[in-house]
Amino acid sequence: MTKLLKNLLKSPSFIIGMGLFLLTIGGALLLPFFYHVNLGLQASSYASPNGKFLLGCDHLGRDMVSMLIEGLRSSLYVGLLTGVIATTLGTALGIYGGFKGGWMDDFVNLVTNLFLVIPSFVVLILISSSLSKGRSLTLIGLIIGLTTWTWSARAVRAQAASLKSRDHIALARINGANTFRVLTLHILPYLASYVFMIFILQVASGILSEAAISMIGLGPLDTVSLGTILNDAKNQGGFGDGMWWAFMPATVIITVLVFALYIINTSMEGVFNPRLRK
Amino acid sequence: MMGMNKFGIPLAMMGLLFITGCNKENKPAGQEETKAGGFARSKTLYLGGSQWGDPNSFNPLTDWPAWPVNDKFNIMFETLLAYNTLTGKFEPLLGTLESQSADSVVVVLNPAAKWSDGQPVTSADVKFVYELGKRFKGAATAYAIDFVSDIKVSATADKAERLTFMVNKKGRNNPLVVLDFLQAIRILPAHIFEPKLAQLKDLAEVQKLKCDSNPVVSGPYNLETYSNEKIILKRRDDYWGNAALHGGKLAGPQFIIHPIYKSNDAFAIALAQNDLDATQTYIPRIWMKKNAGVMTWYDKEPYFVPGAVPTLLINSTRYPLSDKAFRRAMAFAIDYKSIKDLAVSGYSPDIKPGAIMPFGIEAGFYNDEDAQKYGAAFNVESAKKILADAGYKSVFKADGTLDKMIDGKGKPVPTLFVKSPAGWSDWEAIVTLAVKGMRAAGIDVREGFVDAGLYWQSQPVGDFDLEMIKPAASVTPSQPWSRLAALMSSRTWAPPGEKMNENQGRFNNPKGKGYIKAVDSLLSVIPTLTDKAALTQAYRQLNILFMQEQPALPLCYLPEQFYQVNTKTWTNWASEANPYAPPNLPWAGAATKMLWELKPAK
Numbered sequence: 001m002t003k004l005l006k007n008l009l010k011s012p013s014f015i016i017g018m019g020l021f022l023l024t025i026g027g028a029l030l031l032p033f034f035y036h037v038n039l040g041l042q043a044s045s046y047a048s049p050n051g052k053f054l055l056g057c058d059h060l061g062r063d064m065v066s067m068l069i070e071g072l073r074s075s076l077y078v079g080l081l082t083g084v085i086a087t088t089l090g091t092a093l094g095i096y097g098g099f100k101g102g103w104m105d106d107f108v109n110l111v112t113n114l115f116l117v118i119p120s121f122v123v124l125i126l127i128s129s130s131l132s133k134g135r136s137l138t139l140i141g142l143i144i145g146l147t148t149w150t151w152s153a154r155a156v157r158a159q160a161a162s163l164k165s166r167d168h169i170a171l172a173r174i175n176g177a178n179t180f181r182v183l184t185l186h187i188l189p190y191l192a193s194y195v196f197m198i199f200i201l202q203v204a205s206g207i208l209s210e211a212a213i214s215m216i217g218l219g220p221l222d223t224v225s226l227g228t229i230l231n232d233a234k235n236q237g238g239f240g241d242g243m244w245w246a247f248m249p250a251t252v253i254i255t256v257l258v259f260a261l262y263i264i265n266t267s268m269e270g271v272f273n274p275r276l277r278k
Numbered sequence: 279m280m281g282m283n284k285f286g287i288p289l290a291m292m293g294l295l296f297i298t299g300c301n302k303e304n305k306p307a308g309q310e311e312t313k314a315g316g317f318a319r320s321k322t323l324y325l326g327g328s329q330w331g332d333p334n335s336f337n338p339l340t341d342w343p344a345w346p347v348n349d350k351f352n353i354m355f356e357t358l359l360a361y362n363t364l365t366g367k368f369e370p371l372l373g374t375l376e377s378q379s380a381d382s383v384v385v386v387l388n389p390a391a392k393w394s395d396g397q398p399v400t401s402a403d404v405k406f407v408y409e410l411g412k413r414f415k416g417a418a419t420a421y422a423i424d425f426v427s428d429i430k431v432s433a434t435a436d437k438a439e440r441l442t443f444m445v446n447k448k449g450r451n452n453p454l455v456v457l458d459f460l461q462a463i464r465i466l467p468a469h470i471f472e473p474k475l476a477q478l479k480d481l482a483e484v485q486k487l488k489c490d491s492n493p494v495v496s497g498p499y500n501l502e503t504y505s506n507e508k509i510i511l512k513r514r515d516d517y518w519g520n521a522a523l524h525g526g527k528l529a530g531p532q533f534i535i536h537p538i539y540k541s542n543d544a545f546a547i548a549l550a551q552n553d554l555d556a557t558q559t560y561i562p563r564i565w566m567k568k569n570a571g572v573m574t575w576y577d578k579e580p581y582f583v584p585g586a587v588p589t590l591l592i593n594s595t596r597y598p599l600s601d602k603a604f605r606r607a608m609a610f611a612i613d614y615k616s617i618k619d620l621a622v623s624g625y626s627p628d629i630k631p632g633a634i635m636p637f638g639i640e641a642g643f644y645n646d647e648d649a650q651k652y653g654a655a656f657n658v659e660s661a662k663k664i665l666a667d668a669g670y671k672s673v674f675k676a677d678g679t680l681d682k683m684i685d686g687k688g689k690p691v692p693t694l695f696v697k698s699p700a701g702w703s704d705w706e707a708i709v710t711l712a713v714k715g716m717r718a719a720g721i722d723v724r725e726g727f728v729d730a731g732l733y734w735q736s737q738p739v740g741d742f743d744l745e746m747i748k749p750a751a752s753v754t755p756s757q758p759w760s761r762l763a764a765l766m767s768s769r770t771w772a773p774p775g776e777k778m779n780e781n782q783g784r785f786n787n788p789k790g791k792g793y794i795k796a797v798d799s800l801l802s803v804i805p806t807l808t809d810k811a812a813l814t815q816a817y818r819q820l821n822i823l824f825m826q827e828q829p830a831l832p833l834c835y836l837p838e839q840f841y842q843v844n845t846k847t848w849t850n851w852a853s854e855a856n857p858y859a860p861p862n863l864p865w866a867g868a869a870t871k872m873l874w875e876l877k878p879a880k
Contacts, residue, residue, distance in 0.1 A: 046563070
């Protein structure tokens with residue numbers, strides 16, 4: 001484990017990715033201690049950046065820096081929620097199906113394929129047209145998580161299937177280990193690095209999905225997220241009137257955050273995968 | 279590893295944002311056509327904001343035909359009279375207003391009026407539309423028979439037809455609404471529709487016809503072609519009104535094209551790029567588009583002529599909204615100035631208490647003394663005091679935000695939601711600010727943005743705590759009566775779950791405790807009053823009752839239509855400096871005459 005970590009730390013792209021990621025997380029978690037986050041109405045509509053409001057204000061005169069901190073927290077929350085749900089669900093189903101094989105595997109595959117073709121957008125539109133109390137950030141995270149676990153399931157299933165004929169599994173079986181024990185103690189550890197990389201990708205895709213969904217106006221209605229900031233900029237004419245502070249910082253933060261996660265993923269693959277290891 | 283390009287998504291996302299940010303959305307259809315030469319830009323007027331969905335039908339007998347056969351548009355099918363929303367006066371169209379009284383309204387048909395197939399427009403056409411409800415319950419104009427008992431036809435000295443619309447005394451007895459009809463109900467060619475009705479035997483069958491191929495119309499333009507992207511009208515050079523109403527001139531634009539975009543921002547960008555000549559959509563910070571040639575009625579705040587009142591309708595059947603004190607506290611808690619400045623770009627004059635506008639056509643019915651005495655203006659302390667006096671207690675969290683409310687009996691007050699359509703950007707901002715104000719005063723209210731479909735469903739059945747509406751949003755001869763009726767009338771009171779088309783907040787249950795009879799008596803007597811002093815007095819009383827009872831929360835004044843035009847292709851638009859036509863787009867009411875005054879820009 002320490003060796004792996006050492007190898008990781010030797011990879012410059014991992015350092016860059018991790019650095020960027022920690023920077024954004026740090027921004028979300030620590031900045032509120034140094035910066036007074038205030039989402040109240042403080043200035044005129046789209047006040048431009050000045051000494052008091054470093055990144056200007058939004059259409060309602062709310063401080064953009066506060067909005068971005070709040071938005072970043074929301075986006076990270078959705079990303080992590082999505083990542084946990086999608087990875088847990090996908091790994092559990094994939095590992096079980098892949099290991100069991102037979103009709104069980106076919107069934108899991110069927111369910112996976114079924115979910116694979118349901119776009120989260122459609123689910124969101126349907127849900128938002130039936131919920132009168134509106135959409136919350138958690139609901140958005142849940143929906144994204146519950147509709148994007150499929151590719152983790154597929155990837156894990158393939159790996160689990162290749163592991164099931166290994167000798168140590170047969171030994172564990174002879175020793176009387178039940179399926180649950182085999183899966184958790186003898187297969188999952190082999191896939192841990194792999195699952196972790198899936199998790200990172202799921203977090204990234206969760207953040208992007210939230211931004212995309214919010215941008216077209218289907219985002220959370222009770223919270224500020226990076227996506228809703230972009231949606232407001234679009235709806236309130238921020239793009240057309242050249243209010244760069246209304247959309248540029250949020251765009252940059254999303255890009256940096258997701259970019260960091262993807263670099264982490266790639267660099268980890270380079271370290272974990274023996275064939276790619278230098 | 280996942281078979282997915284790892285950098286693809288973030289790069290594509292970034293790219294998308296840059297494209298939308300800098301290249302200003304997808305190219306509107308107009309520009310390509312100019313290049314293709316199909317409709318020369320200099321001969322075409324591009325108008326927007328009145329058709330959002332796919333145009334399904336141009337049949338004027340259906341309930342929801344496409345532009346310009348719907349709403350108060352009169353460039354294909356015309357109304358008897360045109361209403362000038364600026365002066366409050368009628369102007370001649372198919373007919374001329376001769377006289378009006380509490381019993382009847384008299385209109386003389388213009389003998390020159392002709393259909394596009396050469397047939398004259400006659401009293402038979404008028405009677406056909408107004409009396410269709412006597413034959414078919416499902417007629418779109420069936421409501422007319424409750425208001426007009428009969429149309430008597432006589433001849434004038436110069437052999438024109440004189441139509442006397444008899445007010446239905448046994449029905450609604452409302453001459454005001456009859457006046458509304460004259461400028462809203464489009465006259466249709468009976469000689470075209472009667473044979474169709476005879477042939478198909480049923481109105482429902484006739485309503486299925488699309489009427490989209492060379493329809494017989496009386497107006498200055500006719501449908502040329504349409505698709506899901508645009509509706510194209512072509513000028514009728516043989517229009518009867520050219521000689522009879524416009525001194526022999528032809529209307530300026532040869533074509534009128536209404537492109538169908540999906541969102542307000544697309545219209546805003548198209549207008550700034552001169553791909554649209556006018557749009558009635560909400561565009562924030564219109565003054566920033568001045569350099570692009572965009573002009574509004576006033577060239578400074580409020581930019582537009584107020585005509586409608588975005589209002590929070592209160593469901594009076596739900597606790598604690600059933601409590602008058604609670605409703606009044608809400609009215610005191612809202613920062614109307616911030617709504618005006620931040621949510622609607624300053625497009626509203628400062629709001630006054632009550633439901634009557636203090637300026638324009640309604641100014642005479644507004645009384646400032648009453649407003650001072652009975653009305654609620656923004657004052658957080660007053661709001662808090664009213665709540666405390668009524669026994670409500672607000673519990674705030676450590677960070678100063680509202681946690682919950684407890685009523686006089688120690689029971690928690692449920693969180694109230696403001697229902698408003700998601701994506702209506704100006705309304706979203708208005709609601710956000712209203713909620714902010716009320717929460718700061720300790721009232722537990724939240725935004726409840728919902729899908730537009732859900733919003734429309736909830737309205738007639740009263741399925742809301744608070745709901746954003748624009749009561750009687752058109753500027754018509756019956757204002758402000760129609761707005762007050764829309765907010766307060768118990769004439770058709772029905773319990774929540776059943777449909778109501780006015781007072782959907784179900785204020786003043788006629789069978790309930792504390793029913794205020796005066797509200798309904800005033801609402802039924804006002805339309806019949808002809809004495810100016812009595813009328814003013816009645817409006818005063820009604821507005822006082824509104825302020826005392828606060829059945830709804832008017833939030834700001836917005837125009838009936840956002841009148842914003844680009845002067846780069848067409849000039850000589852009406853404006854404050856040149857008010858020859860009212861501030862409507864040149865396809866509605868008396869604003870249509872602008873079409874004859876527009877001149878191509880050099």
